[in-house]
Amino acid sequence: MALGSGVRRRQSVWGRTMWGGLAVGVLAFAAVGSALSAPPSSASAGMSRAEVRRQVEGLTALGRAMFLDPALSASGKLACSSCHAPDHGFGPPNALPVQMGGGDMAQPGGRAVPSLTYLQDVPPFTEHFFDSEDDSDESVDNGPTGGLTWDGRVDRGADQAAIPLLSAFEMGNATPDEVVTHALAAGYGDPLRRIYGDAILADRPALYAGILKAFEVYEQDAASFYPYTSKYDAFLAGQATLTPQEARGLDLFNDPAKGNCAECHISQRGNDGTPPQFTDAGMIAIGIPRNAEIPANADPAYFDLGVCGPLRTDLANHPEYCGLFRTPSLRNVALRQTFFHNGAIHSLREAVAFYVTRETDPGRWYPRNPDGSLRKYDDLPPQYQANINLDPPFDRHPGDAPALTDAEIDDVVAFMKTLTDGYDPHS
Numbered sequence: 001m002a003l004g005s006g007v008r009r010r011q012s013v014w015g016r017t018m019w020g021g022l023a024v025g026v027l028a029f030a031a032v033g034s035a036l037s038a039p040p041s042s043a044s045a046g047m048s049r050a051e052v053r054r055q056v057e058g059l060t061a062l063g064r065a066m067f068l069d070p071a072l073s074a075s076g077k078l079a080c081s082s083c084h085a086p087d088h089g090f091g092p093p094n095a096l097p098v099q100m101g102g103g104d105m106a107q108p109g110g111r112a113v114p115s116l117t118y119l120q121d122v123p124p125f126t127e128h129f130f131d132s133e134d135d136s137d138e139s140v141d142n143g144p145t146g147g148l149t150w151d152g153r154v155d156r157g158a159d160q161a162a163i164p165l166l167s168a169f170e171m172g173n174a175t176p177d178e179v180v181t182h183a184l185a186a187g188y189g190d191p192l193r194r195i196y197g198d199a200i201l202a203d204r205p206a207l208y209a210g211i212l213k214a215f216e217v218y219e220q221d222a223a224s225f226y227p228y229t230s231k232y233d234a235f236l237a238g239q240a241t242l243t244p245q246e247a248r249g250l251d252l253f254n255d256p257a258k259g260n261c262a263e264c265h266i267s268q269r270g271n272d273g274t275p276p277q278f279t280d281a282g283m284i285a286i287g288i289p290r291n292a293e294i295p296a297n298a299d300p301a302y303f304d305l306g307v308c309g310p311l312r313t314d315l316a317n318h319p320e321y322c323g324l325f326r327t328p329s330l331r332n333v334a335l336r337q338t339f340f341h342n343g344a345i346h347s348l349r350e351a352v353a354f355y356v357t358r359e360t361d362p363g364r365w366y367p368r369n370p371d372g373s374l375r376k377y378d379d380l381p382p383q384y385q386a387n388i389n390l391d392p393p394f395d396r397h398p399g400d401a402p403a404l405t406d407a408e409i410d411d412v413v414a415f416m417k418t419l420t421d422g423y424d425p426h427s
């Protein structure tokens with residue numbers, strides 16, 4: 001088994017989490033750090049560990065309840081879970097490239113809904129990521145890495161939660177105060193008071209901050225968001241055997257001369273034994289075809305350029321970041337029906353086929369101009385196309401054999417299906 005082959009450069013980022021610099025395994029304390037920095041809690045100073053634990057449990061339960069509750073949206077119809085469905089790895093429950101939202105539930109989004117599983121180790125966004133794993137070269141700058149959303153524009157779960165709550169095409173609240181009004185009307189005043197103390201009920205900005213914090217703490221609930229219960233985890237623990245096809249798929253996934261997937265989607269344990277995340281959180285341009293099904297793309301002048309904008313605004317003067325999106329974890333990816341930041345691809349098999357034929361048969365993926373010439377990389381203006389990644393399996397040319405045969409693509413797909421949580425080794 002070629003476990004580990006093909007893994008180079010980027011490694012996982014154990015020990016640095018966006019939730020306050022604490023490693024996995026000390027979940028309760030990571031959450032505690034967050035809870036303590038929460039809004040005016042008369043209780044935050046001098047709390048006993050038991051009190052802190054109770055506060056974390058309270059925030060987790062509150063975050064979970066609100067996550068499932070459409071009452072926090074302007075329409076009263078859209079919950080976080082409407083887009084991030086728990087039984088789909090907290091990804092989209094349908095094959096739509098983008099979801100509908102807003103006060104009238106008729107406003108289309110601009111990006112595919114990412115899974116919310118295995119975000120606990122995504123480091124805060126940095127333009128220069130240096131790896132601290134023992135066997136990697138710490139002097140190598142891996143470039144822009146980390147942060148939440150496809151472009152890494154926020155670091156904390158609380159800041160992230162504000163985006164959908166206030167987005168005109170998602171939950172549609174006009175102001176933070178409207179979020180508070182909806183939350184109080186839905187009965188969340190009482191849990192907020194029990195968690196933060198009576199005084200919070202008279203402090204609307206603090207109530208809003210407390211609501212956001214509850215989402216952040218809930219998203220750190222290991223049993224829900226990073227349970228490590230896939231067949232691959234059981235395999236790594238010696239409690240399951242891969243089928244011959246899955247094992248071939250793993251080898252192809254790792255092999256630098258074949259899929260080379262593990263270069264970015266890390267498949268081996270960290271040096272401290274922690275299970276692989278199947279991402280290095282790196283920002284990479286892979287040239288996904290433009291998706292005409294996204295209404296914003298009806299305007300030929302509109303481009304979602306990822307790290308350089310337009311949703312992200314702080315790096316707009318960095319043309320070298322245009323087209324870059326954060327590498328997602330492939331854990332639970334088989335529960336999705338729409339893939340990549342713009343949802344242009346609708347099956348796992350097509351996703352793998354894209355990697356191995358983007359360069360060998362670009363006409364399969366990109367449209368033609370009226371004069372018959374190919375509009376390769378059609379979702380990235382020509383001046384940014386030098387940003388597109390050419391590492392294997394993208395290191396080929398038209399007419400070359402793809403890095404994977406059709407049968408090998410099936411093998412890689414079979415392997416990725418072992419990354420779905422909820423496997424029962426005794427079934």
Ligand code: HEC
Nearest residue numbers: 079080083099101111112113114148149150161164170215
């Ligand atoms: C209308 C669909 C929709 C709703 C409702 C929604 N989200 Fe999202 N969510 C998205 C999309 C789309 C993205 C990617 C946004 C981007 O990249 O700009 C996202 C991104 C995220 C991320 C970052 C994931 C990552 O990979 O970095 C988190 C965390 C998240 N949402 C949590 C929530 C929470 C909490 C709520 C409820 C308060 C919520 N979402 C409601 C569609 C939705």
Ligand code: HEC
Nearest residue numbers: 259260261263264284325326327328339340341351355389
């Ligand atoms: C050079 C880094 C890199 C390599 C190598 C790589 N990927 Fe990716 N992968 C990414 C990035 C970046 C994205 C998101 C790109 C986007 O949406 O624009 C992604 C997205 C995906 C997705 C979509 C996941 C989702 O949630 O929508 C799948 C599936 C996937 N990769 C599978 C693979 C497989 C299989 C291989 C090997 C054949 C592979 N990747 C090789 C960087 C890489």
